[in-house]
Amino acid sequence: MNITIVNFKGGVGKSMIAHQLITGFGFRGCEIDPYGSLSDRLPDLVSRIEIQEKYLSEPGEETIFDFGGFDDIKLDQAISYSDLIIIPFIPTLETIQGTVDTLVRVAQMNKPILMVPNMSQKENDINDAKFVYEETLGFEVELFPIPMSVALQTAINENKSIIELTQQGGIKGYAYKKSANIIRDLHAKIREYQSN
Template sequence: MNITIVNFKGGVGKSMIAHQLISGFGFNGCEIDPYGSLSDRLPDRVERIDIQQKSIERPKKETIFDFGGFDDIKLDQAISYSDLIIIPFIPTLETIQGTVDTLVRVASANKPILMVPNMSQKENDINDAKFVFEDTLGFEVEMFPIPMSVALQTAINENRAVDELTKQGGIKAYAYKKSSKLMDDLHRKIREYESV
């Protein structure tokens, strides 16, 4: 399956999720973000699309489109090639409006949407965001929360899948197990959309 990861708000975890899916689960990547570093970190797996480029070629299967915080025609193309849209967001008042703008923009494509509250700390914040999103759209959205995690940030910094870090042994392995399980659960949740 192909997946578009998008939010017009920056710093919400788009590239972190893309990195973990590509490095840990064998996806290919297509980086459509002039400020992104995914193609530098994973050059054998990720193709960078120039901001001036007008179109995206049909990708191989199992491709993640990591879309930067902007809107243009390539977003429509990425979504048309995708089976699922993932919208990461941080459940705070400051990021909700940008996320609503993104949701409204992509909802008309009639593709499944998985909301990923990233760095979530309070369940009430997630529930409030869910209410706003569903009230705006008029239909239910599914949430997959990712709690605040130093392990995931470390995995990005070390340019490795968090699952790989669990295999190091010792205290470090224990610290990464929870985040590794979370990424496995996210991957399983994504695969549920294959049959939709």
């Protein structure tokens, strides 16, 4: 299964989600973000595609395209190789327009879209964003919320899977368990979109 993670708005959790899927579930990564650090953090698992390159080579199985906050021909290529598009967003007024622009751009590719409200705190904000997205697109979108989590940021800082951190045992392992279960559930949700 191949996945494109994209939002033209920066700072919404694209690389965090990519990092956790790569470190926790064996995906390979393809970073298409001149400001990204995923390939620096995981050099054996993530290849960097320079912005001036015009073409993506066909990926192997289980590849995640971590697409930075810009639009070019490589986005079409990544999506054409993908079974699912994940669009993370922060459910605030400031990020809605960038996310709408992304949705309009990728919806024309006719691939399944999973919206991920990241660092979500208020259900009303998520529902308001969902309303805007569905009004814009004219069809329903599926959401998978990821609540605000210090544990996930710790996993990124330590360059590990949150699932690996739970295996440390003790209070630390217990503290990370809820976030690890959310990432496991996200992975299970992603697998529901897998092509047969």
